Every structure is written in structure tokens, then in C-alpha cells.
Ligand SMILES: Nc1ncnc2c1ncn2[C@@H]1O[C@H](COP(=O)(O)OP(=O)(O)OP(=O)(O)O)[C@@H](O)[C@H]1O
């Protein structure tokens with residue numbers, strides 16, 4: 001059910017090496033089949049080996065990007081990733097409040113896989129106060145959920161307790177991602193009357209740069225295409241599992257996951273299209 005005319009927006013940081021951030025989000029939107037748009041909050045000088053520098057964009061240009069997008073092409077879903085500072089969070093929250101924002105996915109990005117702090121410590125309280133309550137779904141990983149709730153997470157039961165605490169902060173749903181625990185990769189979808197477990201085998205792969213950005217953008221894409229929350233998470237979990245399974249070595253550090261661009265089943269003459277894979 002791809003629809004290249006369904007607009008989906010990411011508000012996030014740029015990753016110059018293309019594995020995470022805005023670049024991963026736009027690749028995911030295209031692969032799943034929606035029209036991707038972007039509001040850049042910060043530029044990172046980043047590669048597979050780490051984040052080397054960050055420059056935040058001004059509040060003014062962040063606000064203007066959001067305004068001109070919403071006033072021209074209203075997104076069917078919006079995903080928020082790296083937001084960096086308290087001022088940027090306030091600007092995004094105040095600007096989004098002027099619009100009818102559908103399907104807001106908040107990925108509370110804090111620390112990159114390489115250990116660089118992408119959210120200033122003083123911004124955490126603002127993220128909790130302003131962005132989490134606006135969200136349709138929040139997608140924390142284990143360390144992020146620990147930061148947000150103050151609860152230490154070692155087991156799936158702890159994930160559930162922390163997830164329920166985040167739900168009480170105002171979003172409609174929480175997807176607690178268990179990629180950082182040991183054993184199977186277990187994610188929990190928690191809502192007022194919802195509790196679903198999404199489980200996949202843990203894949204032994206080193207190249208997992210951008211997994212969090214990818215699954216949150218996949219959820220945003222599926223919601224925009226009209227899937228309900230459970231199906232959106234189920235299909236997005238399948239997407240990230242296959243993207244990790246096919247992740248590859250590029251650069252000298254932790255490489256990116258692989259985005260599959262599915263072709264539409266039929267071309268305009270109704271013929272089956274052939275996918276040609278390059279070696
Ligand atoms: N080794 C793995 N094998 C299979 N699935 C995994 C693996 N690692 C992570 N996942 C899955 O990938 C998704 C992202 O989870 P993770 O907890 O890694 O997010 P994240 O830490 O936010 O990512 P990032 O480090 O990019 O910010 C989840 O669905 C998780 O279960």
C-alpha cells in the first residue's frame with residue numbers, strides 16, 4: 001500500500017555519513033513508500049566511527065521550516081528525532097501547536113551509539129514537559145527510558161514498568177525498545193488499553209547505526225499510510241529486522257542498516273515489475 005503522494009515529515013539532525021538522523025528517516029520514508037520532507041534542527045559532522053562536531057540551527061530557521069512545510073504540504077505524520085537544546089525544543093513545541101499535527105512520533109534521541117550526547121543535559125526536562133505529552137507515540141530505547149523515568153531497566157518486566165510511567169506523561173502510546181537488553185530483541189507497545197509484545201531473534205550484527213531513527217520513521221510512514229498503531233508497529237519491526245539482517249560494512253566503524261526499496265507490484269501497463277539486484 002505505497003503512496004508516493006502521502007507526505008511524511010521528519011524534524012531531526014543531519015548525519016553527514018547518511019546512516020542515522022534525517023538521512024535515515026528520508027531513506028525509510030522512500031523505501032516504505034511515502035513522500036518525505038525534512039526540518040533540520042542541527043548538523044552533525046558524523047561518520048561510522050563517531051560524532052565529531054555539532055552545530056545547531058537557529059530557532060528562527062527551525063520555526064520557518066516547520067511553518068512553510070505545514071502551510072503548503074500538511075504532513076500525514078511527523079517524526080521528531082534529535083532536538084539538541086531547551087530552546088530548540090520550545091521552538092518546535094510552540095510552532096507545532098499552531099497546526100493540527102497528525103500522528104506525531106517522538107523518538108527521544110539522547111546519546112548516539114558512538115557515545116556522543118545529542119541532547120544537552122539541561123534539555124531533558126523540556127523534552128519530558130513539552131514533546132512527550134504531544135506525542136501519539138514515543139519510542140525510547142532502554143537507556144533513554146531510564147533517563148526519562150529514573151527507573152533502572154534490566155528485564156522485560158522493568159521495561160513494562162518504565163513504559164507505563166512514560167505513558168502517564170501524556171502520549172497515547174509508548175514503544176519501549178529492548179535492543180539494549182540481552183537475548184531476543186523484544187519491544188513492548190503500551191497504551192491505555194493496549195499491551196503487545198513484538199519479538200524477533202537477536203541478530204549478531206555490528207552494523208546497527210541508525211536503528212532507532214529507522215524504526216521510528218517506519219512507524220511514522222505506516223501511520224501516514226493509514227495502518228492502525230498495532231499494524232504500524234508490527235510492519236515497522238519487520239522492516240527494522242530485515243534492515244539489520246542486511247546491514248553492511250561501509251566506512252571503518254559501525255555501518256548502516258540496509259533500506260529496501262520495494263517496487264510497486266505492477267507497472268502502469270499492469271505488468272509485473274522485476275527487481276534487478278546489482279552485485
Ligand atoms: N541485534 C539486534 N537484532 C535484532 N533486532 C535488534 C537488534 N538491535 C536492535 N534491534 C531492534 O531494533 C529496533 C531499535 O532498537 P534499539 O533499542 O537498538 O533502538 P535505539 O537504541 O534507539 O537505536 P539507536 O542506537 O540507533 O538510537 C528495535 O526494534 C530493537 O528490538
Ligand SMILES: Cc1ncc(COP(=O)(O)O)c(N)n1
Pocket residue numbers: 012013014015020021022044046081082109111112113114118208209210211212213
Ligand atoms: C543526527 C543523528 N540523530 C540520531 C542519531 C542516533 O543514531 P545512533 O544511535 O544509531 O547513532 C545519530 N547518531 N545522529
